[in-house]
Amino acid sequence: MLFLYPIPYFFLLLLPLLSIFFLIKASTPKKQSSPPPTTAIGLPRSYPIIGSFLAAVANRKRQLQWISDILQVSPSATYVLHSIIGTRHVFTANPAIVRHILKTQFPNYGKGDYLTGTLKDFLGHSILNVDGESWKFQRQLASHEFNTKSLRKFIEIVVDTEISDRLIPILSVAAATGTVLDFQDILQRFSFDNICQIAFGFDAAYLLPSLPQTKFAQAFEECVKISSDRFDAIIPAMWKIKKLLNIGSEKRMRIAVSVIKEFAENIIRKKKKELKEKASLDSVDLLSRFLWSGHSDENFVTDIVISFLLAGRDTTSSALTWYLWLLSKNPHVESEVLKEIKEKSKAPVYEEVKDMVYTHASLCESMRLYPPVSEDAKEAVNDDVLPDGTVVKKGMRVAYVPYAMGRLETLWGSDWAEFKPERWLEKEEAENRQWRFVGRDAYTYPVFQAGPRICLGKEMAFLQMKRVVAGVLRRFKVVSAVEEGVEPVFVPQLTSKMKGGFPVRIVERDA
Numbered sequence: 001m002l003f004l005y006p007i008p009y010f011f012l013l014l015l016p017l018l019s020i021f022f023l024i025k026a027s028t029p030k031k032q033s034s035p036p037p038t039t040a041i042g043l044p045r046s047y048p049i050i051g052s053f054l055a056a057v058a059n060r061k062r063q064l065q066w067i068s069d070i071l072q073v074s075p076s077a078t079y080v081l082h083s084i085i086g087t088r089h090v091f092t093a094n095p096a097i098v099r100h101i102l103k104t105q106f107p108n109y110g111k112g113d114y115l116t117g118t119l120k121d122f123l124g125h126s127i128l129n130v131d132g133e134s135w136k137f138q139r140q141l142a143s144h145e146f147n148t149k150s151l152r153k154f155i156e157i158v159v160d161t162e163i164s165d166r167l168i169p170i171l172s173v174a175a176a177t178g179t180v181l182d183f184q185d186i187l188q189r190f191s192f193d194n195i196c197q198i199a200f201g202f203d204a205a206y207l208l209p210s211l212p213q214t215k216f217a218q219a220f221e222e223c224v225k226i227s228s229d230r231f232d233a234i235i236p237a238m239w240k241i242k243k244l245l246n247i248g249s250e251k252r253m254r255i256a257v258s259v260i261k262e263f264a265e266n267i268i269r270k271k272k273k274e275l276k277e278k279a280s281l282d283s284v285d286l287l288s289r290f291l292w293s294g295h296s297d298e299n300f301v302t303d304i305v306i307s308f309l310l311a312g313r314d315t316t317s318s319a320l321t322w323y324l325w326l327l328s329k330n331p332h333v334e335s336e337v338l339k340e341i342k343e344k345s346k347a348p349v350y351e352e353v354k355d356m357v358y359t360h361a362s363l364c365e366s367m368r369l370y371p372p373v374s375e376d377a378k379e380a381v382n383d384d385v386l387p388d389g390t391v392v393k394k395g396m397r398v399a400y401v402p403y404a405m406g407r408l409e410t411l412w413g414s415d416w417a418e419f420k421p422e423r424w425l426e427k428e429e430a431e432n433r434q435w436r437f438v439g440r441d442a443y444t445y446p447v448f449q450a451g452p453r454i455c456l457g458k459e460m461a462f463l464q465m466k467r468v469v470a471g472v473l474r475r476f477k478v479v480s481a482v483e484e485g486v487e488p489v490f491v492p493q494l495t496s497k498m499k500g501g502f503p504v505r506i507v508e509r510d511a
């Protein structure tokens with residue numbers, strides 16, 4: 001979450017004292033609990049100079065849910081949060097405004113200095129952290145890896161091999177021994193191996209029976225967490241001071257980044273050596289295409305490697321983690337998914353997953369409730385007025401919140417809290433009355449972004465997820481080992497996580 005802007009240095013002495021005071025006050029036991037400072041209609045109170053700083057501190061451990069609650073009671077599902085010394089930040093769950101910032105006024109809403117500066121240590125100048133010509137160039141080159149030929153190869157060779165040679169054997173052993181697995185960890189390993197193969201032509205061999213704990217994987221997790229914590233900071237200047245002094249989390253960040261860059265540089269060196277032995281660019285991976293295009297700057301290419309690792313590893317594993325948890329709690333949905341898997345089982349692998357309509361709908365429904373990226377912010381290049389009349393000044397950040405949008409009754413009806421794949425389906429008029437998928441427009445459901453920056457890997461992600469679902473559920477039942485009556489905690493980092501992992505038991509299905 002991105003609450004506060006950088007602030008003038010003469011306030012640096014005052015703000016830490018204020019924050020310490022409010023943190024102590026918020027954590028002091030009271031005889032009778034009282035809600036955070038809000039108005040009668042549920043909106044946070046705003047005071048002179050400090051804006052809604054008090055409410056932000058009081059809700060620091062539930063920021064995403066707090067913002068979602070605010071948007072549910074805000075006119076036009078949009079709210080301007082006032083912060084320290086007059087800074088303002090717009091949050092929205094309004095599809096018309098999402099369309100405005102992601103398409104209609106796309107040139108006016110970019111990453112901005114704040115976001116790119118916060119992520120620069122981790123993502124550098126990669127496609128996930130730049131605008132303009134550099135973004136266009138990277139996107140154009142990357143787009144070649146998402147054609148039908150590449151997608152078919154990805155599913156039939158990379159994903160299917162990883163499932164049959166690594167994932168299924170691990171699940172078989174767990175089923176035979178009664179072992180409790182952290183399925184979130186398993187899925188992250190699976191996705192990591194997949195993205196390394198398709199993007200870099202490199203087998204990371206991370207999903208092995210021993211479930212190796214590699215230095216790189218630990219460093220990657222560290223960078224994701226600390227980068228997310230930077231955005232969550234009540235006073236953003238504090239992480240910059242820690243970085244300057246090379247202490248605490250920022251010291252750990254520097255060490256972790258060096259480990260990741262070393263890993264990426266090793267992949268690049270091996271790829272360069274491999275390309276020297278090739279006479280032409282034939283069947284290649286994404287990394288080869290970037291190197292072949294003339295970009296031999298290792299820092300630039302390293303940034304690209306890291307960004308695709310983040311996009312390919314964490315988003316699909318996050319989506320599948322929450323999906324399998326929802327299936328375990330909704331056996332009627334699991335039954336319908338399993339029925340479809342059996343119906344498609346004799347089709348070739350690519351056609352099987354491409355035509356899984358009900359499973360596709362259930363994945364969309366799962367990501368509505370638990371989007372892999374819960375919030376995305378843009379920064380205004382020039383002054384603007386949003387469709388609902390909200391005034392945006394140059395330099396202000398406007399964030400759309402898919403997590404909140406998936407919970408709006410005005411968009412999804414009074415049953416929005418239900419896991420209901422049928423809301424994405426309708427019966428065909430033909431005699432066999434098969435399900436037909438009915439999607440929502442990308443601005444009502446911006447889980448994969450929308451407009452010019454819509455996710456290039458959207459189709460690849462769906463194919464990968466459906467293949468995993470079919471490959472796993474055909475042979476096994478995934479039983480949640482989360483304590484009965486306890487809902488896992490949604491952690492909104494750069495990509496969402498299930499706090500503490502997803503413990504499961506694997507049960508072999510009857511043949």
